[in-house]
Amino acid sequence: MSREESLPASVKGRVLSRHLVQQSGALCLHYYIKTAQGPVLVKVPNAEFLCFCATSSVDKLLSSPGLGYVRTKALTLQNFESQSVTALYCQSRQNYRNLTRAGVDLGIPLYESDVRPEHRYLIERFIALDVEFSGEFISTPSTDALPVFMAERARKAELDISLNAISLDFECSFDGELYSVGLYGMSGEQPYEKVIMVGDASAITQSATPETDEKSKAAAYVEWVQDERALILALVEWFNDYDPDIIIGWAVVTFDLALLFRRAEKLGIKLPIGRGGEQLSWKVADKFRPESLSLPGRVVLDGIDWLKAAFYRFDSFSLESVSRTLLDEGKAIHSVEHRVDEIAQLFAHDKLALAHYNLTDSRLVWDIFNHTELFEFAIERSKLTGLELGRVGASVAAFNNLYLPHLHRAGFVAPAMATSQGLESPGGYVMDSIPGLYQNIIVLDFKSLYPSIIRTFLIDPKGLVQGLSLPDSDTVAGFRGGRFSRDNPILPQLIKTLSEHRELAKKESNAPLSQAIKIIMNSLYGVLGSRGCVFHDARLASSITLRGHEIMKQTKVWIEECGYKVIYGDTDSTFVWLGNDPLEVDADTAAKGLVEMVNTHWRERLLSSMNIECFLELEYESHYEQFFMPTLRGSTEGSKKRYVGAYTQQSGELKLVFKGMEQVRSDWSPIARRVQESLYYRLFSKQDVKLFLQSIVEELLSGKLDSELIFSKKLRRDISDYKAKSSPHVKAAQIQYELSGNTSLSKRGAQIDYLMTVNGAEPVEYRKSNIDYQYYIERQLGPIADPILTILGESFSSMNSNQLTLI
Structure with missing residues (x-):
């Protein structure tokens, strides 16, 4: 045979x-x-x-x-x-x-x-x-x-097929010449470790540099090659032998694979590293982006992109920062800030140490993927949406993948372009807040509010088209003239299926699947509200957001009829003040009672008034023992999307939660964020605030806090593309680029570390002027101190002149 x-x-x-x-x-x-x-x-x-x-x-x-x-x-x-x-x-x-x-x-x-x-x-x-x-x-x-x-x-089909992956990372010279490539993965239960390095093994053996455990191990996994050409050819052979399904890395497309392609092109080497000997190529010349990458038979997952897709947030997405935060481990190098120079030194004098550094970077990426379950998240997302495994973003494409086959079976094709009719939908409901310092604030959230509105009120592109030609009795009213057919709506059924799958995922403790479904469900409104989606119609999006406004306002009425005060509301969250006496009311009991009351009211109201089943579900989210809602700066009006809450953990420690404050914003200096957290901790703990501020200012003026004054910000575009160079980080970047001659510091994505001096922003490495301490006092400490001092009957300016004797 x-x-x-x-x-x-x-x-x-x-x-x-x-x-x-x-x-x-x-x-x-x-x-x-x-x-x-x-x-x-x-x-x-x-x-x-x-x-x-x-x-x-x-x-x-x-x-x-x-x-x-x-x-x-x-x-x-x-x-x-x-x-x-x-x-x-x-x-x-x-x-x-x-x-x-x-x-x-x-x-x-x-x-x-x-x-x-x-x-x-x-x-x-x-x-x-x-x-x-x-x-x-x-x-x-x-x-x-x-x-x-x-x-x-x-x-x-429904299959359970494991995919083998490799973490890939290149080390190179300042001008891009390849030194080595690190490859890390798992071979069964054992780690797979390999570094292909330009160098001479016999010369390494005779090196006088002291041996370490790391270098001793490196000697076993390093494959030595003669030069850069040999390195690339050895990597091509490695791909043929190891044959990974998935390649992961940190900026692996925009840096590593783009660098490999450019160096191979320079040397006239082909890159048949796809399956079946297919070439690595780019669909658009010189556009080294994930969407233009072509690598047949293999999937490429970039750690930065996928952490963002899974809604992880970090002050910096550098590998050093993320690995320190998630793994409590960083790069195997002395100075991350000067790593380009140090890598060059290691390549010249200590290649085994460089191999250890290279492999560590690959392993850190692998460990981050495992720690955050990004492999599983990417697979579940692809299963749910039909998007190519490895494609991030693309919420419109995901919507089309889910919706189109059902639409065709219902007898329709998608429209050619979005419909707006000059109307646009408003955003989520944000209530005017009642500023102040409170005790006993509970937060009640509507579970997946917008998906629940879509499902409850039968909001659907096909349903809108049909509903506009039907009698009112056969439709569910929306907003801005929208009416939705009750007959087999597609989108509400998709929401129902996703919701059921998410509940099952929760029961099975399948966190990646649960998170993937949550993100997809919450993206459905955003897609309908986007002009980039052919199904966009202001009547669709408005029927979601304006219904949300109605729900939040009516929920507030029902809660206040029970004798409580609603001090704030935002999109799907309602903040309820139970009173300042904790002995007067049990927060958990009150919250659960309000949840039951509101959910019952909505079920009865929608059934009687619209003859529809209610899928709105209010939940008890949290209880803040102490809570502060600030005013807008320079006003008595309450702020929005900004607050601080505190609760006691099981350990007895006070836990602070910041929303929208400087504490959670990366464009404020470290000292501002640290002082803000300390101020609120002292406020809630009834400790002295003014003495603390006085000590901070004294230390600041004496130069003891200089390390906390450094701003870190990335360029969002190349320096040459900024029309105005007035932004402090752009001015600092320009100085740093001109003095260093390093072109990479002028490019989009470059991180700029700078200080505010008496002559304006200057990069840390090239600072010539004295630090402008008064700037930090007035522009960094003042704005975060004033909201608290106002409660105490003080102001930072009065303390500045009367008590702290600042110049």
């Missing part, structure tokens, strides 16, 4: 990458999948570009000169204007470009023209990550080559 005859007629796997390939005048879909037996390339022949056009416009469109062959098919589908539509198919990229250009020139809308064939094939079959293809294997050049499967059909 031949190899091909012994293989099954179906193959199941996890989709790693998707491609549309044009060969010999025909389009073919390529899916690189990971099966239980290994990687397979699946080919789906006879692919076509597809879009839709109103049937009444087809003849005019196709009469446009130079189109080429366009296949048409009459459908029972219609657009949102209730016109019948025809499917248009093209068998080449050029024909499709000609077709879409003709549509624009003639003003004829083409529906769903931006959905690529390799994605449409999967989403129309409700396939996200796991798939089963039916067809047959075809012969391959050798038993070592990637197996190729020619598919005839595909269907959704």
Whole structure:
């Protein structure tokens, strides 16, 4: 029996990458999948570009000169204007470009023209990550080559296939010449460690540099190569041997892979590090971004992007900062700030120490991914949305993936563009606060408020189109003229399914899945409110946000009818003051009673007034024993989205929670954030505030706190792109760039550490002027001290002149 005859007629796997390939005048879909037996390339022949056009416009469109062959098919589908539509198919990229250009020139809308064939094939079959293809294997050049499967059909599957990953990190000279590459992963239960290093092993053995445990271990995992060319070739061979499914790193696309590509190009070396010997390439020349990367058969996950996608927040997303915060461990180097120079020194004089540093960086990224469960989060997100594994952002694409197949089965195609009609939806409800110092504040939150509103009030793009032509009795009223059909709405059903899956994930303690669902559910409103989404309609978004306003206002009324005071409300949270006497009322009992009352009122109200089932659910979020709501600066009016709360932990320690204050903002100096936390701790602990402030100012003026005066801020664009250079960090960056000659310090993303001096902002490394201590007193300490001093009948300016005798 031949190899091909012994293989099954179906193959199941996890989709790693998707491609549309044009060969010999025909389009073919390529899916690189990971099966239980290994990687397979699946080919789906006879692919076509597809879009839709109103049937009444087809003849005019196709009469446009130079189109080429366009296949048409009459459908029972219609657009949102209730016109019948025809499917248009093209068998080449050029024909499709000609077709879409003709549509624009003639003003004829083409529906769903931006959905690529390799994605449409999967989403129309409700396939996200796991798939089963039916067809047959075809012969391959050798038993070592990637197996190729020619598919005839595909269907959704549920699989548990593990993917092997590697953490990759390059070290290089100032001008980009490669020194080494660190590779870290797991081989079974044991760590996999490898560094490919330019150098001579015999010279290292004879080195007089002292040995350490780290260097002794490094000698075992270093592969020595002659030069940079040999390093790149050895890495290509390594990819062929180790064959990872996933590559992770820190800025791994924009730095490491981009650097590898540029150095290989400079040396005239090809990079066949994709599956089946496919080349690493970029879809747009010189645009080294994740969306333009092409690496067939492999997934690339950047640690920074995925932490942000999972809603992690850090003052700095540098590897040093994040690893210190999450792992309590940092880079294996003496000076992170001067690491470029130190790396060069290590390469010249202590390559084993450099290897240890290189591998440590790779391991730190791996440990961060494990600690935050980013591997699992990325997989669950792809399973839920149908987005390519590794694609971050793309909330609009995720919405389309979820919505379009249901919309087609309901008889509609998506609109060609967003509808606004000159109206825009307001944001979330934010109540005017009642400033002051309180005891016994409880916070009541509506669980997933916007998704719950969508589900309860049947808010749905298809439902809006249908509802506008139905009698009022057959619809649920929205806002700004919106009315929604009660008949099989799509979006509320998707919310229902996601909600049920999230509850199951919580019961099973599947945190990555629960978080992925939460983020997706909360993004649905944002998508409908975005002009970048073709389903955007102000009547949709307003029917969500204005309903939220109504719910928050009515909830406040019901709570205050119980004798309590609502001092603030924000989007989905209500802050209730129970009174300053903790013995008068039990906070937990009162909160649970209010939750039950409000939820019952909403269920009864919506059933009786609108005949709909209520999915709004108020929850008891937290209890602050002490709470401070500040005023706006220079005003008696209460602030919004800014407060400090305190509660006693089980250990007996007082825990402070800051919202919107300088404490949680990275653009304030470390001294301001530390002093603010200390001030509120003293306020809530009934300790002396004024004496503390006096001691801080005295230490500041004596120069003892200089290390806490450094501002750190990143450039959001290249220095040359800033029209005005008045921002302190931009001025400091310009000085640093000019004096150092380091062009990287003038580029977007460069972190600038600077101090405010008597001559303005100056970079820390090149400061020539005296520190302007008065600036820190007036601009940093004053604004954070005044809200507290006001409660005590003082002001920072009066203390400044009367008690602290500041100059």
